[in-house]
Amino acid sequence: MTSTTTYELRGITKRFPGVVANDDVNLTIRSGEVLCLVGENGAGKSTLMNVLYGLYRADEGELRIDGTPTTFHSPADAIAAGIGMVHQHFMLVPNFTVAENVVLGAEPMGRAGTLDIERARAMVREVSDRYHLNLDPDAVVEELPVGVRQRVEIVKVLLREARIVVFDEPTAVLTPSEILEFFEIVRTLVRAGRGVVFITHKLKEALTIADRINVLRRGKVVGDADPRTATEAAIAEMMVGRPVQLTVEKKAAAPGAAVLEVRGLSVVEPDGRTVVDDVSFVVRAGEIVGVAGVQGNGQTELVEALSGLRRAASGTILLDGRDVTHESPRERHAAGMGHVPEDRQRQGLVVDLSITENLVLTRYHDAQFSSGISMRWDDARAVARDLVARYDIRTPDPEQAATTLSGGNQQKVIVARELSRDIRLAVAAQPTRGVDVGSIEYIHARIVEERDAGTAVLIVSTELDEVMALADRLLVMYRGRVVADLDPRAVSHMDVGLYMAGSRPGEASGHGDPGRVGGAR
Amino acid sequence: MNETLKSLRYTALAVVAALFVSAFIIVITDIAALREGDVLTALDTLRLAYWSLFKGSFGSLRAISATITGATPLMLAGLAVSVAFKAGLFNIGATGQMLAGGMTGLWVGFALDVPGPLHVALALLAGALGGAVYGAIPGVLKARTGAHEVITTIMLNSVAGFLTLWLLKTELFKREGRDDAISKLIDEDAKLPRLFWFMGKRIDLQAHLGFVVALACVGVFWWLLNRTTTGFELRATGLNQEAARYAGMRTRSLMVVAMTLAGAFAGLAGASEVLGLYGFASSSLAGDIGFDAIAVALLGRSTPIGTAVSAILFGALQAGGRQMQVNTDVPIDLIIVLRSLIVMFIAAPLLVKAMYRLKGEAQSFGQTFRGWGG
Numbered sequence A: 001m002t003s004t005t006t007y008e009l010r011g012i013t014k015r016f017p018g019v020v021a022n023d024d025v026n027l028t029i030r031s032g033e034v035l036c037l038v039g040e041n042g043a044g045k046s047t048l049m050n051v052l053y054g055l056y057r058a059d060e061g062e063l064r065i066d067g068t069p070t071t072f073h074s075p076a077d078a079i080a081a082g083i084g085m086v087h088q089h090f091m092l093v094p095n096f097t098v099a100e101n102v103v104l105g106a107e108p109m110g111r112a113g114t115l116d117i118e119r120a121r122a123m124v125r126e127v128s129d130r131y132h133l134n135l136d137p138d139a140v141v142e143e144l145p146v147g148v149r150q151r152v153e154i155v156k157v158l159l160r161e162a163r164i165v166v167f168d169e170p171t172a173v174l175t176p177s178e179i180l181e182f183f184e185i186v187r188t189l190v191r192a193g194r195g196v197v198f199i200t201h202k203l204k205e206a207l208t209i210a211d212r213i214n215v216l217r218r219g220k221v222v223g224d225a226d227p228r229t230a231t232e233a234a235i236a237e238m239m240v241g242r243p244v245q246l247t248v249e250k251k252a253a254a255p256g257a258a259v260l261e262v263r264g265l266s267v268v269e270p271d272g273r274t275v276v277d278d279v280s281f282v283v284r285a286g287e288i289v290g291v292a293g294v295q296g297n298g299q300t301e302l303v304e305a306l307s308g309l310r311r312a313a314s315g316t317i318l319l320d321g322r323d324v325t326h327e328s329p330r331e332r333h334a335a336g337m338g339h340v341p342e343d344r345q346r347q348g349l350v351v352d353l354s355i356t357e358n359l360v361l362t363r364y365h366d367a368q369f370s371s372g373i374s375m376r377w378d379d380a381r382a383v384a385r386d387l388v389a390r391y392d393i394r395t396p397d398p399e400q401a402a403t404t405l406s407g408g409n410q411q412k413v414i415v416a417r418e419l420s421r422d423i424r425l426a427v428a429a430q431p432t433r434g435v436d437v438g439s440i441e442y443i444h445a446r447i448v449e450e451r452d453a454g455t456a457v458l459i460v461s462t463e464l465d466e467v468m469a470l471a472d473r474l475l476v477m478y479r480g481r482v483v484a485d486l487d488p489r490a491v492s493h494m495d496v497g498l499y500m501a502g503s504r505p506g507e508a509s510g511h512g513d514p515g516r517v518g519g520a521r
Numbered sequence B: 001m002n003e004t005l006k007s008l009r010y011t012a013l014a015v016v017a018a019l020f021v022s023a024f025i026i027v028i029t030d031i032a033a034l035r036e037g038d039v040l041t042a043l044d045t046l047r048l049a050y051w052s053l054f055k056g057s058f059g060s061l062r063a064i065s066a067t068i069t070g071a072t073p074l075m076l077a078g079l080a081v082s083v084a085f086k087a088g089l090f091n092i093g094a095t096g097q098m099l100a101g102g103m104t105g106l107w108v109g110f111a112l113d114v115p116g117p118l119h120v121a122l123a124l125l126a127g128a129l130g131g132a133v134y135g136a137i138p139g140v141l142k143a144r145t146g147a148h149e150v151i152t153t154i155m156l157n158s159v160a161g162f163l164t165l166w167l168l169k170t171e172l173f174k175r176e177g178r179d180d181a182i183s184k185l186i187d188e189d190a191k192l193p194r195l196f197w198f199m200g201k202r203i204d205l206q207a208h209l210g211f212v213v214a215l216a217c218v219g220v221f222w223w224l225l226n227r228t229t230t231g232f233e234l235r236a237t238g239l240n241q242e243a244a245r246y247a248g249m250r251t252r253s254l255m256v257v258a259m260t261l262a263g264a265f266a267g268l269a270g271a272s273e274v275l276g277l278y279g280f281a282s283s284s285l286a287g288d289i290g291f292d293a294i295a296v297a298l299l300g301r302s303t304p305i306g307t308a309v310s311a312i313l314f315g316a317l318q319a320g321g322r323q324m325q326v327n328t329d330v331p332i333d334l335i336i337v338l339r340s341l342i343v344m345f346i347a348a349p350l351l352v353k354a355m356y357r358l359k360g361e362a363q364s365f366g367q368t369f370r371g372w373g374g
Helices: A045-052 A075-080 A098-103 A117-130 A146-159 A176-191 A203-209 A232-240 A299-307 A329-334 A344-348 A355-359 A377-390 A407-419 A437-452 A464-470 A493-500 B002-028 B031-035 B039-058 B061-086 B094-111 B116-145 B149-167 B210-227 B229-239 B241-246 B251-278 B289-299 B304-327 B333-347 B349-356 B366-373
Strands: A006-016 A019-030 A034-039 A060-065 A068-070 A083-086 A164-168 A195-200 A212-217 A220-225 A258-268 A274-284 A288-292 A314-319 A337-340 A425-429 A456-460 A473-478 A481-486
Touching: A006 A045, A019 A034, A019 A045, A019 A060, A019 A195, A019 A220, A034 A045, A034 A203, A034 A232, A045 A164, A045 A195, A075 A083, A083 A146, A098 A117, A098 A146, A117 A146, A146 A164, A146 A176, A176 A195, A176 A203, A176 A493, A195 A203, A203 A232, A212 A232, A220 A232, A232 A437, A258 A299, A258 A456, A274 A299, A274 A314, A274 A456, A274 A481, A288 A437, A288 A464, A288 A493, A299 A337, A299 A425, A299 A456, A329 A337, A337 A407, A344 A407, A344 B241, A355 A377, A355 A407, A377 A407, A407 A425, A407 A437, A425 A437, A437 A456, A437 A464, A456 A464, A464 A493, A473 A493, A481 A493, B002 B039, B002 B304, B002 B333, B002 B349, B039 B061, B039 B304, B061 B094, B061 B210, B061 B229, B061 B251, B061 B289, B061 B304, B094 B116, B094 B149, B094 B251, B094 B289, B116 B149, B116 B251, B210 B229, B210 B251, B210 B304, B229 B241, B229 B251, B241 B251, B251 B289, B289 B304, B289 B333, B304 B333, B333 B349
Parallel strands: A034 A195, A034 A212, A083 A164, A164 A195, A288 A456, A288 A473, A337 A425, A425 A456
Antiparallel strands: A006 A019, A006 A060, A060 A068, A212 A220, A258 A274, A258 A314, A473 A481
């Protein structure tokens, strides 16, 4: 194809009110190789790529393409210069076909100015064949699995003749097997002479696919790593600035009596779809049960049913032997259930309220904080100060709004609120999503501590690494059912991935009876 | 605190900007002077107009009384909009709730036979109750069926309007000897006392104790928001309903609570007009107050103090506007223009920011308008 093109970012500084998002960053991107950009949340990865893509203007520094200084005024300039971007959240019209989506914004015109859909389809087919993307131009996007939608985005970028493709956290939404397929596509792109920038916080993936790794911390490039020699621990240390415990350290579990017992639980959507299908399992005191699964296989609904936010169509939920199936969220809360919801900004916090107010959001009505009518704010503030110190929530003043906190610290507010009470069961959905490595380490340690104190813990996460590391017992959900009950120490990632995709290891496909594995082991 | 100061500054700047644009309008509409090329006279008109505006609102006891009289129902109705805003609801129904409260207050005012102060108190209470019940309706509709409160409150305004008109013609309410829609007079002891009673029986000092009631309600609203569990629930629900629900709050019941409170405030507005100002009810009892209340709440950013201050400002503009019309040829309609401009500048913080070249992020009204999401 074309000869090598080099994109150089030199001395890029980008300031926002109160923060320096990028501080004198130098970065070289070459076509024909994979550059991994790793760093914690808020390290400035996305800002840097938005500068490259023409969405932001850098305050200082310049971009050189093959040595020629260039300025982008808009993404259109960047696209024209051969830069393409696949965003974390896909920019697709769900009820359009693949071909329609791909040409959106650059539609091939027929003679009378009409859309030449035939040519659009041919274009999709051609690119799809060249890069082995296996796309049907006539498929409607909303019916495609996430991994395939991502390939539609890739085709879009390739058709605009990108020499460099930037992927922002591309694997966050993929299953383990889809991730492998994605890596194949990346390799094909590189062989065809394109360059790939891969933004991630998953170090294992960076080490697998990268030709070079650049580490960002607090807006600066703090180092390069050679994927052939570097270790995860070394890169994590560069990212955080101190040695990090990557594996979860825990003793063997000592399960006690059953705390949560779910029997034949089903949840039905208003439109009639069964999203949780006859699920049964037990969580005992002093054990962590993990629920793995690709997003959208009923985990969200399961958690909502457990916490009382969604009505169970059938089945029972027992908490310490008491039937709580028809109790309100508050009653379950009072009965000793702590709940870390999956979306902290929408469900876990009222971000415009103060940190103190958020720390008492689920228990402001306790006698400790309220006389029944009026609030005892002084007591709430005292407790908040204590929690801020104990849970290492980084803020100058707990009276500030929760928006002022970083994602990791926001999550710590929720964890502090839910775990600092005397609880019997902790239900945590995606407890570390979008949280920096340092905070992940901290939150994991707290969860294990809680287990060791005799609490029953249910962790639901789409991050397979996380559930594998934390759980003492692993359930896998697929299409609303629990399809496997596994010992995480005795099973490989790949096998769990197969269960997540609906098949069973050692079988061609998911025949037989995949359901009903719950209950006792 | 810093946040409060910042928002106060924006509000003040918006008012200044509106005064400036209105000044421009006054000058260019002074056709008589401009035709003769006499710009100085036009400028003098402007000076006189704004001077009258001030004199007529704060320049004398009589002016202050007029300002207070205008501010009283605006403050109470403004609270009705603010409390709903705080819970994430857009209450357009202050008009209807005022009518409901005005009529129940009126009925207790003439039909009940109890001695002195108790009569006023009961009549006010009846007004609050009547408004509360009427306000609760859209709250229940929203909680039970999801019907959008903007739609239902607008419709309920019409219902209340015609219901009042009909009631005023029934034997129960009709004033004897009158064919138009005018109610009986309330008992003398059901009247809210004049605020400046110690000045003798001057008919130009109309300000009444309703203003004290309104100020008390501002205090209640502040206490409710900042000191009670219910207030905490209302604020949390208004800022993030989903998180409030996840935290175990009964967000549906809270909608009913917020709308009931809103209705009670607006009902008091109606009752205080009947018991303090008119002594009877007519179909134009609520006038435009219910809608002006939305502007009051917006200008006050739905805070207790802000609502009180902006109600007084609007009351002052109304009172001063009358003086301005008398002293100059500038019509009182300019006050409506001025008020609209203030609200417009408030709703467009970026515009104010650009005009004054302010640094930093402009505050948006995202929270206030969140009620639209349904």
